[in-house]
Every structure is written in structure tokens, then in C-alpha cells.
Amino acid sequence: MLASEIFAAIVGARHVHTDARTCAYFSRDIFFWDPAETVVAVVAPADAAQVAAVLAATAEVGTPVTVRGGGMSYTGGYVPTAPGTVMIDLRRLNRVREINEVDQYVAVEAGASWESVTAALTNTGLRTSISGPYSGSVSTVGGALSQGVVDEMTGVLALEVALANGSLVRTGSAARHDHPSPFFRNFGPDLTGLFIGDGGTLGVKTAATLALEPVPVAKQHASFAFETFPAITRAMIGCSRLRLPSRIMGLDPKKSQNAPRVGFKSAIETVAKVALASNKLSGGLRDAFSMAAAGRNFMEGVKWSLHITAEGASEAAADAAIDAYRAACLLEGREIPNLLPIALGAKPFSVRGFLGPQGERWVPTNAVLPPSRAEEASAKVLEFFAARRERMQAHGIWESYMLGARPGFVLIEPSFYWPDEVSALHLDHLDAATAARFKNHGASLDARRCVLEMRRDLIELFASLGAAHVQLARAYRYQSRLDPATQQLWHRVRDALDPDRRLNRTNLDG
Ligand SMILES: Cc1cc2nc3c(=O)[nH]c(=O)nc-3n(C[C@H](O)[C@H](O)[C@H](O)COP(=O)(O)OP(=O)(O)OC[C@H]3O[C@@H](n4cnc5c(N)ncnc54)[C@H](O)[C@@H]3O)c2cc1C
Structure with a gap:
């Protein structure tokens, strides 16, 4: 029997795709990985038993397997690296x-x-x-x-x-x-x-x-503006040390300006209209909400901004928590209208940010830093981009940052944006009007290559600052960074579970 017939016997013929278009679509993530292999079949099981049966069938002939959930990653995690790879699409396991x-x-x-x-x-x-x-x-x-x-x-x-x-x-x-x-x-x-x-x-x-x-009884939201990257980083370090239940998001000057206009636009407008209708707002906050409801930018002039939601089992606990954050942030920052954290709470999920405001391509690079190295990292990252500014401008590349603070670490996540073609994966997740605006963007291979190279350099810079990472896959080094005994342990664990290295075979190999 052909492999596709074996899979069809397990999951049903309707759920096995071998046509070139589908295979190509499923073989590329949010970033581009040129040149890359293409899977030979996409198999979509309906339940755990079918997943296990598909794996057993591939084990018999040693077929490489790659696994895909929503496909929203950009570190090559499910992109095939060997000829003859079969993809397991898990989206039917959604109960x-x-x-x-x-x-x-x-x-x-x-x-x-x-x-x-x-x-x-x-x-x-x-x-x-x-x-x-x-x-x-x-x-x-x-x-x-x-x-x-x-x-x-x-x-x-x-x-x-x-x-x-x-x-x-x-x-x-x-x-x-x-x-x-x-x-x-x-x-x-x-x-x-x-x-x-x-x-x-x-x-x-x-x-x-x-x-x-x-769900917490009480929430309080606050936002703060800072003049420089090191200043917002110092505030994040202070917030991290508070170890309070919260959600904290930091934005650089570009994102501070773009978030209300693109990423959080619809959420902010909805939240602003509801808040205005409630008639509970006063003074500056009412003005900010009125601007937002009218689609105008209430963050005009804000450079670096930090947006905090503090939670508590009572109103008093949430008030005390937000006051502690306020004290940490007002050392160097000033308070600004808190629409963004309110909007984020109201609409916590969106993929619109996977392209820039004008449909520019996007790829982020994360660094999870110990608070003790975060300020140094902020200065080094600024130097990194300053040293490459001319080259970036020549290709129309620009950067923007997302930041975060949690108990025990600070997150610095710069993203590259550049003009390039928009993939079918992006288009599938945009509303029709936005997709129509971006779908004819031309490929820019030079800019893409330049981003790929600079991203590698940025990852090395973060490594030299002692950063850890999430979303490792093929973009960040893992096993080569382990001390020899731990590296050996990791290989033994992997050999025990997948001796032929068939599953997502090159992930974590860097
Ligand atoms: C707009 C946007 C915002 C994002 N925001 C965040 C964020 O806030 N935080 C964050 O961490 N990431 C974020 N990401 C990155 C990414 O979406 C997340 O890492 C997400 O968790 C990936 O889930 P997915 O289902 O899309 O996985 P996929 O992209 O399908 O797969 C990711 C990796 O996991 C493997 N995999 C998937 N499912 C399974 C499974 N069931 N068993 C074994 N392996 C599996 C794949 O092989 C691949 O290596 C964002 C991405 C976008 C586009």
C-alpha cells in the first residue's frame, strides 16, 4: 500500500492531502525559510488514537514527521528539513x-x-x-x-x-x-x-x-510613559521584583504610536465607547477615551510606554498592587491614560500584529533576561541597531520592541519589519479589506536575507548577555549552549524517546 493510502485508512481520505499547493502552504511558517523542504503529505487525525496510529505507521518505514498546531510560529519549528517528511496537522483535535x-x-x-x-x-x-x-x-x-x-x-x-x-x-x-x-x-x-x-x-x-x-474579583489598570529605553527597563526591573499577580506589557516609541492605530485599534474603540456610555469618567481620562472612540491617537508624543493590569482578590488588594507599580514607575516615568491595558484585557487575542501597519513583514526575537542584566541589554540593543542603521535603511528595514516583566525576569523582544511579499498564511488570517491591500506586495529577497543575517547576530548578542529564550525551534541555540554533561543527558533523553530523530528532527539541535 502507498503511504497516503495507509494514512487514509487511519484518518479518512478527506483528511490526507498530497497536492503540491497544500503541501507548500503547510511547509512554511510566519517567517520565510528559504530554501526549505516541502512535506509530501499533510495528515489531519481526528483524535489521539489516530495520532498514535499515524506515528506507528511512520515508525515502520522511518518517515520523518513534523507537527503543526495553529501554524503561528516564526522559528521554523514545523518547517520540514528532510525529504519525504509527513506533516501531522492537529487542528481537528480541538475538543x-x-x-x-x-x-x-x-x-x-x-x-x-x-x-x-x-x-x-x-x-x-x-x-x-x-x-x-x-x-x-x-x-x-x-x-x-x-x-x-x-x-x-x-x-x-x-x-x-x-x-x-x-x-x-x-x-x-x-x-x-x-x-x-x-x-x-x-x-x-x-x-x-x-x-x-x-x-x-x-x-x-x-x-x-x-x-x-x-477570575479575579478586582482589576486595576495603569499606563506610564518613559523617555528612554534604559529608563523603562529600570522600571520593569522594579516591577519584576514586586512579584505581584499582574500582566505587564512595554512598548517602544513606534509600537506606542502604532498599537492604538493597528494592533489594538478595534479593541480600544470598543472599550472607549463602553466606558463613555457608562458616564463614570472624568477629566483627562474622559478626553483620552473620547479621542480613542473617535479613532484618534490618545498616545500622541508618547515614547516608551508600560501598561499594567494588577489583579486582586478584593478591590483593596488590586488598589494596593497598582499603587506599588505606580511607585516603581513614577521614579522615572509619568502616568498616561490607561486605555491600552483595559483594551488588552477586553480583547486578549489577535494575530493582526503579524504584519506591520502597511503590511510590512515581521519577525520578533525574544530574550528572557535576569533583571541584573536587563539594563545593560537595553543599552547594547540600542547600539546594535544604531550600528546597522544605514544598512537597514537601504533595505527599508526598521525595528520595534515589545517588552515585559515577570517575577524573576525581564523580556526584551525586538522585531524586524521589512517590505516583502505577504504569504498565503498571512492572507488567510486577515480580514478581506486588509488582505486586498497587502496581497500584491512584491518579494524583496535582499531585505529578507539581510533580516535573516541580522537576526542571527541579534541572537548571538543576547546569548552574550546571558539570555534564555522561548520558542527555540531552529532559530535559537539550545543543545550547543548546554554544559557537556547536561548536553549528554539531553541527547540520551531524546534517543530514548525518538531514537531515529524522526519528530521535528532538527528542532533544538542548534
Ligand atoms: C501575532 C502573534 C502574536 C504572538 N504572540 C505570542 C505571545 O504572546 N507569546 C508567545 O509565546 N508567542 C507568541 N507568538 C508566537 C506563536 O504564535 C506562539 O508561540 C504559539 O504558541 C504557537 O502556537 P501554534 O499552535 O501556532 O504552534 P505552531 O506554530 O503550529 O507550532 C509551534 C511549534 O510547536 C510544535 N507543535 C505544535 N503543536 C504541537 C503538539 N501538539 N505536539 C508537539 N509539538 C507541537 C510545532 O512542531 C512547532 O515546532 C505570536 C505569534 C503571532 C503571529
């Missing part, structure tokens, strides 16, 4: 299996989007303790857990994983053969943690159980 309000967990299939999980929890008064990436309207639970997100991963209680040999395993207390229940992660060694951030190299996640927590 919520169980919402357990007593034991406070939700068990979902790995191909469910974060937005669909959030929607399933409406009216329960509960939410997942992991908030999911901004791309969560499209990206999946399995994708984020495989990439590793900048969030507290203790919120993953258990996983169900199909291994390369076709067996299906469970982790945590869900792994018991009697009374299995996914309520406790640390039943024995942390096998759940083994698969988090593995880049899909150790198995295919088919389901995950996420911890639930009560």
Missing part, C-alpha cells in the same frame, strides 16, 4: 474534554485554540492560570506548550502525548492505571515538564490539562 469546577482544571485536546478554551470557560467564573499567547485566536494549546511561553508553566497539570513509536502516554496523576485524574502534576518525577518547551521533539501532545483559578 474540550472536561471542565472540572470542583478540582479546578480543564482538559482540552492539543489542537484547541486558546480563544476556544477561554470561550468554553465563560460563565464558570474560572479561567486558566496560563493566559496563552496574543496569537491565541489561531494558535493552539499544544503549540504554546511545545514552544514554551513566557508564563508560569506550573499551570499545566498533565499531558497526553503520542510517542514516536505510536504509544500513548500520560503524565502526572492522570497516568495512574487505576483512578486516573489529572489534578496533580507532581506525582513522581515531573514527566509533564519533560515535554514542555521540547519543540515537539519528544512526542506529539494530544491533550493537556490546565489548572483553573477564579
